[in-house]
Amino acid sequence: MSPDQLEAALRQIGAERYHNLHPFHRALHDGRLDRIQVQAWALNRYYYQSRIPAKDATLLARLPTPELRREWRLRLIDHDGDAPGTGGVTRWLALTDGLGLDRDLVVSLDALLPATRFAVDAYVSFVRERSILEAIASSLTELFSSSIISERVAGMLRHYDFVSPETLSYFTPRLLQAPRDSDFALAYVREHARTSEQQAAVLDALRFKCSVLWSMLDALEHAYVTPGHVPPGAFRPT
Numbered sequence: 001m002s003p004d005q006l007e008a009a010l011r012q013i014g015a016e017r018y019h020n021l022h023p024f025h026r027a028l029h030d031g032r033l034d035r036i037q038v039q040a041w042a043l044n045r046y047y048y049q050s051r052i053p054a055k056d057a058t059l060l061a062r063l064p065t066p067e068l069r070r071e072w073r074l075r076l077i078d079h080d081g082d083a084p085g086t087g088g089v090t091r092w093l094a095l096t097d098g099l100g101l102d103r104d105l106v107v108s109l110d111a112l113l114p115a116t117r118f119a120v121d122a123y124v125s126f127v128r129e130r131s132i133l134e135a136i137a138s139s140l141t142e143l144f145s146s147s148i149i150s151e152r153v154a155g156m157l158r159h160y161d162f163v164s165p166e167t168l169s170y171f172t173p174r175l176l177q178a179p180r181d182s183d184f185a186l187a188y189v190r191e192h193a194r195t196s197e198q199q200a201a202v203l204d205a206l207r208f209k210c211s212v213l214w215s216m217l218d219a220l221e222h223a224y225v226t227p228g229h230v231p232p233g234a235f236r237p238t
Contacts, residue, residue, distance in 0.1 A: 003190040006199055010137075010189070010206055014144040017210035020151070024217040024225065029151055031159025035099070036237040038160065040224045042096045043235050044116040044216065046106050049092045049170075051120050053079040058128040059135045071184055078177050091170035098167030111235035115219035123212045130205070133198060137189050137205040141213065142182035149174055 001009065019025055027033050028041060056075045063069045081087025096106045105111055127135040149171045156163050193202045223230045230236055 001196075001199055006193060006202070007186065007190060009199075009203055010140055010186075011143065013203065013206050013210065014141070017207060017214065018141065018144045018148075019210065019213040019217055020144070020148045022214055022217040022221075024221040025148075027225070029155035031155065035160075035162055037220075037224045038156075038162075039096075039099050039101055039237075040235050041220055042092075042099050043101055043106055043111060044113055044220060046092055046096060047109060047112055047116055048120050048216065049079070050089050051124055053089070055124045055127045058124065059132070062132060062135075064132075075181060078173070088170060088173070091173075095167055095170055098163065100162070105235075111233070113219045113223055113234050114231055116216055119212045119215045119219075123209065126205075126208060131201070133189065133192050134201050134205040136185050137193070137202040138209040139185050140182060140189070140206050141209050142178040143186065145178045145182075146175055149178070 024041075028038065033041075053076050056072060056079070060069055060072050060076065063072055077087070079088040081090060093103060093106065097103060109117075123138070126138060130138075153168050153171050156168060157165065189202050193199045223234060
């Protein structure tokens with residue numbers, strides 16, 4: 001494929017597989033979840049958010065040039081911050097605080113759904129173990145995240161009286177960070193995925209990442225929308 005054809009194939013994967021299509025996601029944005037279900041989503045998603053900088057650090061260690069490392073280091077700063085109390089992980093805790101979750105419980109990770117832990121750990125392992133090209137390609141879900149962020153913030157503010165703009169402060173910087181990151185990753189993939197084997201690996205990497213995000217919502221749907229399916233040890237309302 002030409003670079004343009006490869007990009008079109010990547011965008012088609014997002015159109016078919018991105019988790020904005022998942023029923024739990026639709027229910028979250030359309031105001032059809034109760035407070036407990038929104039809490040369960042935020043608590044489990046925290047694990048994903050907290051492991052993103054660890055994922056990026058494993059790739060940063062393998063990048064061969066200062067230029068690439070400087071570019072990828074921005075992601076660590078975005079999520080971990082450059083001083084205490086800054087960064088995306090801290091802002092996500094503002095979300096869980098605002099939803100009324102005990103911060104110690106969230107940070108302990110003791111109340112995660114098992115499938116959340118397995119899916120996120122699989123993603124970190126993928127980035128650590130696969131080729132640099134595949135690892136970078138797996139981040140391309142960010143191509144589709146700006147629209148979902150805008151929809152999420154507008155929908156949650158419209159439908160839930162227990163959230164506020166301050167509660168959702170995590171998402172505002174992502175409207176600029178995600179396009180910057182996806183532009184770089186897409187340019188890298190377009191340049192370096194030259195053979196049919198490399199291009200197939202890139203497409204599979206994006207499919208894998210979409211499956212990680214989809215499976216996390218599958219677990220939430222099964223545990224907190226379908227009655228009686230919360231696994232032992234997972235978050236339960238008190």
